[in-house]
Amino acid sequence: MTQGAFAQRYDNLRRMVDRSLAGAVTQNRPKDVTAACRFALAEGGKRLRAIIVLLACQAVGGRARAALNAGCAVEIMHNFTLVHDDIMDHATVRRNLPTVHSKWNLNQAVLSGDVMAFIANECFLQTPQRHLLKVFKVFNKAAIEVCVGQQLDIDFEKAAIVTHEEYLRMIDLKTAALMAASAKIGAIIGGADEKDSEILFEFGRNLGLAFQIQDDLLDIYGDAKVFGKIMGGDIISNKKTFLHVKALEIASVEQSKLLNEQFGLKEFDPETKVKKVTEIYDQLNIKNISERLANEYISTAFNLLGKVSIANERKTELVNIANSLIGRNN
Amino acid sequence: MTQGAFAQRYDNLRRMVDRSLAGAVTQNRPKDVTAACRFALAEGGKRLRAIIVLLACQAVGGRARAALNAGCAVEIMHNFTLVHDDIMDHATVRRNLPTVHSKWNLNQAVLSGDVMAFIANECFLQTPQRHLLKVFKVFNKAAIEVCVGQQLDIDFEKAAIVTHEEYLRMIDLKTAALMAASAKIGAIIGGADEKDSEILFEFGRNLGLAFQIQDDLLDIYGDAKVFGKIMGGDIISNKKTFLHVKALEIASVEQSKLLNEQFGLKEFDPETKVKKVTEIYDQLNIKNISERLANEYISTAFNLLGKVSIANERKTELVNIANSLIGRNN
Numbered sequence: 330m331t332q333g334a335f336a337q338r339y340d341n342l343r344r345m346v347d348r349s350l351a352g353a354v355t356q357n358r359p360k361d362v363t364a365a366c367r368f369a370l371a372e373g374g375k376r377l378r379a380i381i382v383l384l385a386c387q388a389v390g391g392r393a394r395a396a397l398n399a400g401c402a403v404e405i406m407h408n409f410t411l412v413h414d415d416i417m418d419h420a421t422v423r424r425n426l427p428t429v430h431s432k433w434n435l436n437q438a439v440l441s442g443d444v445m446a447f448i449a450n451e452c453f454l455q456t457p458q459r460h461l462l463k464v465f466k467v468f469n470k471a472a473i474e475v476c477v478g479q480q481l482d483i484d485f486e487k488a489a490i491v492t493h494e495e496y497l498r499m500i501d502l503k504t505a506a507l508m509a510a511s512a513k514i515g516a517i518i519g520g521a522d523e524k525d526s527e528i529l530f531e532f533g534r535n536l537g538l539a540f541q542i543q544d545d546l547l548d549i550y551g552d553a554k555v556f557g558k559i560m561g562g563d564i565i566s567n568k569k570t571f572l573h574v575k576a577l578e579i580a581s582v583e584q585s586k587l588l589n590e591q592f593g594l595k596e597f598d599p600e601t602k603v604k605k606v607t608e609i610y611d612q613l614n615i616k617n618i619s620e621r622l623a624n625e626y627i628s629t630a631f632n633l634l635g636k637v638s639i640a641n642e643r644k645t646e647l648v649n650i651a652n653s654l655i656g657r658n659n
Numbered sequence: 660m661t662q663g664a665f666a667q668r669y670d671n672l673r674r675m676v677d678r679s680l681a682g683a684v685t686q687n688r689p690k691d692v693t694a695a696c697r698f699a700l701a702e703g704g705k706r707l708r709a710i711i712v713l714l715a716c717q718a719v720g721g722r723a724r725a726a727l728n729a730g731c732a733v734e735i736m737h738n739f740t741l742v743h744d745d746i747m748d749h750a751t752v753r754r755n756l757p758t759v760h761s762k763w764n765l766n767q768a769v770l771s772g773d774v775m776a777f778i779a780n781e782c783f784l785q786t787p788q789r790h791l792l793k794v795f796k797v798f799n800k801a802a803i804e805v806c807v808g809q810q811l812d813i814d815f816e817k818a819a820i821v822t823h824e825e826y827l828r829m830i831d832l833k834t835a836a837l838m839a840a841s842a843k844i845g846a847i848i849g850g851a852d853e854k855d856s857e858i859l860f861e862f863g864r865n866l867g868l869a870f871q872i873q874d875d876l877l878d879i880y881g882d883a884k885v886f887g888k889i890m891g892g893d894i895i896s897n898k899k900t901f902l903h904v905k906a907l908e909i910a911s912v913e914q915s916k917l918l919n920e921q922f923g924l925k926e927f928d929p930e931t932k933v934k935k936v937t938e939i940y941d942q943l944n945i946k947n948i949s950e951r952l953a954n955e956y957i958s959t960a961f962n963l964l965g966k967v968s969i970a971n972e973r974k975t976e977l978v979n980i981a982n983s984l985i986g987r988n989n
Contacts, residue, residue, distance in 0.1 A: 413773060417766040436747040436813055439769060443743060444806035446776050450799045454792070461792065462784070469780045476774035483766055 335649040342383055342393065346376040349401045353452055354445075365429050365441035366448065369412050370405065373424045377654075378507060379404040381536070382515040384646045385529050389639055391519025395457060399464055399514050402452035406468070407507060409445035410475055412438055417483065418566070456518065464514045467530075471510035478503025485569045496574045497538065504544075505537030512536075525637050532633045532647070539626035540654045545570035546619050549607055561603030567592045571622070572615050579618075584609050623655050665979040669710065672723065676709040677702050679731045683782055684775075695759050695771035696778065699742050700735065703754045707984075708837060709734040711866070712845040714976045715859050719969055721849025725787060729794055729848060732782035733841050736798070739775035740805055742768055747813065748896070786848065794844045797860075801840035808833025815899045826904045827868065834874075835867030842866075855967050862963045862977070869956035870984045875900040876949050879937055891933030897922045901952070902945050914939050953985050 354366045379400035386396035414420075415428040416438050422428065430438035453465055481499040485491050512533030516526040548563040548570065563570050577588060591597075591606050610616065630651050634644050684696045709730035716726035744750075745758040746768050752758065760768035783795050811829040815821050842863030846856040878893040878900065893900045907918060921927075921936050940946065960981050964974050 410773070413769050416769055435765075439743050439746055439772075440806060440809055440813065442769075443740070443772070443776070444803060444810075446773070447799055447802040447806065450780065450795075451803070454796055454799065458792065462788065465780075466784055469777055469784065472777040473774060473781070476770060476777065479770055480774075483770065 332649075335646065335653070338646065339380065339650075339653075342380050343376045345394075345397065346379045346383075346400060346404060347372050349397050350404060353401055353405065353448055363444075365412075365433055365437050366445055368426075368432065369408050369429050369441060369445065371426075373426070374404070374408065376404055377540075377650075378407050378511045381508060381511040381533060381650065382518075384650060385512040385515030385533070386519035387515075388643050388647055389516050389519035389521040389525060389529075389637075390643075391515075396515050396518040398452045398455040399468075399518060400511075402449045402456075402468065403507065403511050403514065405445050405449040405452060406472055406475075409442045409449065410479070412442040412445065414479060416442075417479070418568075420562075460518050464517050467510050467513050467517070471506045474502045474506035478506065482569075486567075488569075490577070491569050491574045493571065493575050493578055496569065496571055500538060500541040500571075501534070504541040505534045508537035508540065509534035521637075525639070528633050528637050532630050532637075535626045535630040535633065536651055536654060539623040539630070539651075542571050542619050542623040542626070543655050545572055546616065546623075548572075549603070549610070550616055561599070561607070564591075564603045564606045565599045571619055572610055575618060576610055576613050576615050579613055580609065584612065620655075627651050627655055662979075665976065665983070668976065669980075669983075672710050672713055673706045675724075675727065676706040676713075676730060676734060679727050680734060683731055683735065683778055693774075695742075695763055695767050696775050698756075698762065699738050699759050699771060699775065701756075703756070704734075704738065706730075706734055707870075707980075708737050708841045711838060711841040711863060711980065712848075714980060715842040715845025715863070716849035717845075718973050718977055719846050719849035719851040719855060719859075719967075720973070721845075726845050726848040728782045728785040729798075729844050730841075732779045732786075732798065733837065733844065735775050735779040735782060736802055736805075737837060739772045739779065740809070742772040742775065744809060747809070748898075750892075790848050794847050797840050797843050797847070801836045804832045804836035808836065812899075816897075818899075820907070821899050821904045823901065823905050823908055826899065826901055830868060830871040830901075831864070834871040835864045838867035838870065839864035851967075855969070858963050858967050862960050862967075865956045865960035865963065866981055866984060869953040869960070869981075872901050872949050872953040872956070873985050875902055876946065876953075878902075879933070879940070880946055891929070891937070894921075894933045894936045895929045901949055902940055905948060906940055906943050906945050909943055910939065914942065950985075957981050957985055 350370050351367070354363050354370055382396050382400035382403055383393040387393045411423065412429045415423060416430050416435065420428050421431045426432075428438070429441055433441075453461070453468060456464055478499050478501070481495075482503055485496075485499065509530045510533070513526050513530035516529040521529065545563065549561055549572065551560070562568075563573070567573075573592075577585060580588060588606065588609055591602050594602065631648065634647055634651075637644065680700050681697070684693050684700055712726050712730035712733055713723040717723045741753065742759045745753060746760050746765065750758050751761045756762075758768070759771055763771075783791070783798060786794055808829050808831070811825075812833055815826075815829065839860045840863070843856050843860035846859040851859065875893065879891055879902070881890070892898075893903070897903075903922075907915060910918060918936065918939055921932055924932065961978065964977055964981075967974065
């Protein structure tokens with residue numbers, strides 16, 4: 330499949346997910362309850378998790394459409410956590426738009442997130458019944474892990490030192506768990522056996538780890554327009570990203586001092602702070618180190634995919650999505 | 660059954676629920692994630708919803724224990740909404756203890772509530788499999804209604820006038836929906852047919868409506884120690900309770916003016932405000948009007964119970980719990 334064909338295919342799936350999501354939040358509920366939910370779920374998201382569900386289902390021989398409700402459930406659950414995470418992070422912008430609590434207020438953001446959690450359950454309840462219990466268990470376990478990961482992320486804010494192992498453990502829960510679950514849920518609905526479902530779970534997990542590191546990189550080395558966030562936002566808010574914790578781990582005494590100085594500033598010019606921290610990251614080769622690690626996770630994902638007992642041509646789209654996550658052309 | 664025997668029986672069930680809840684929040688999760696959840700679920704709650712699940716199950720011929728996980732799920736879901744409602748209401752005290760966001764902080768309260776929603780799902784997943792899908796649908800529908808009710812409650816804050824019909828519609832969603840679902844879930848697990856399950860749903864709904872009006876009354880006419888809240892807190896915070904909306908509906912021009920004056924004060928002595936508003940409530944006979952309405956809902960609940968196709972002696976405990984809700988001795 331050519332790169333263009335994959336992009337086209339991805340767009341088609343995304344539109345299918347968008348339509349289904351729009352339906353999920355407008356059923357029989359008063360307008361004012363769903364306004365914020367609809368906003369949180371409005372087009373613009375990549376729908377990555379839903380599409381992993383659909384592609385995993387299809388890869389093992391199922392029809393993508395059979396996994397659509399489950400895919401939407403995962404996507405709604407993910408966006409629910411974003412609404413609440415944005416509260417916790419005091420984030421004002423997401424995907425080039427105001428966050429829910431900025432556009433409305435705190436109460437509306439708390440409540441809209443809550444109702445999204447139950448709308449996600451509702452979508453799951455429309456999964457073919459013979460798979461329902463099994464996939465719901467996978468989903469709910471991941472949902473709890475996402476919360477535990479968010480707890481660790483919150484705890485990191487107060488921690489003086491976070492090792493890169495601790496950081497990876499956090500993103501394993503906060504980000505990778507749901508992508509792992511997405512691949513497994515798709516696989517189960519597509520009719521995969523226990524072994525293949527488990528391998529695809531690990532495939533999704535490694536994808537998630539690569540994705541998060543890539544996401545951390547994009548905060549500094551990405552394109553603001555494409556990314557839909559303020560550039561260097563993680564540096565400005567002292568967020569402990571992979572770049573941050575790795576840099577502090579390998580920095581010289583002098584570099585550590587400079588970094589901690591920047592991260593300790595009460596008042597600062599954001600642009601200068603981003604520039605100074607990025608300079609040290611560059612001295613430490615942090616971009617390469619991070620890219621190398623993301624690539625390692627993608628390689629592990631490919632190795633796992635090789636072990637799934639389906640024909641190789643069925644795996645192409647999962648390979649494509651993995652490559653696209655780390656900005657690699659096929 | 661004597662009143663003492665019922666109190667004893669209720670206590671036994673509550674202890675069973677407490678033990679099960681304690682287990683639900685400590686399984687395999689890091690300490691820091693569950694500290695706030697455990698606090699939110701700590702002993703002290705009446706466990707009313709869980710006990711309705713258990714008693715409904717038993718009334719139709721099932722074993723209470725078979726419904727224990729579902730009862731805990733409902734209870735966890737209820738307490739999750741309390742944690743988030745307390746954020747939205749800026750409430751600092753619940754059951755004589757600080758609210759989660761007061762004891763910890765906003766972020767911890769948002770996140771702990773979220774994880775409780777998924778722990779509730781987890782409890783549901785342990786329901787006997789042949790009933791699982793059916794009861795989970797009932798539960799999730801109610802959960803969405805609770806959120807919709809909370810949205811209406813939030814909207815009321817800004818509304819100039821709320822009619823008592825609008826108020827009843829709000830508590831029907833915010834409070835009664837989950838108590839209706841509790842009775843139906845218990846009934847389904849206990850093996851009731853569709854018709855009896857539906858009647859018990861309506862039974863629970865009327866119980867919930869009576870309960871909320873009683874709860875509104877207790878804010879002024881209750882015992883602060885027993886109630887575990889600041890007395891007159893609803894008046895101090897201008898909360899639109901049944902008493903508030905009904906009083907404004909039947910007040911004379913002069914009384915309306917006095918009430919709106921009190922509810923419009925930016926700075927005030929809380930005690931004086933509660934005293935002045937209560938005086939007008941008393942002139943308007945609001946206590947009696949409210950008690951009469953709560954009693955009507957309880958009567959409706961009893962009529963419904965009469966229609967359930969089980970022997971009358973099986974209904975005793977449901978009658979007892981209904982009476983206890985409005986402080987009526989058996």
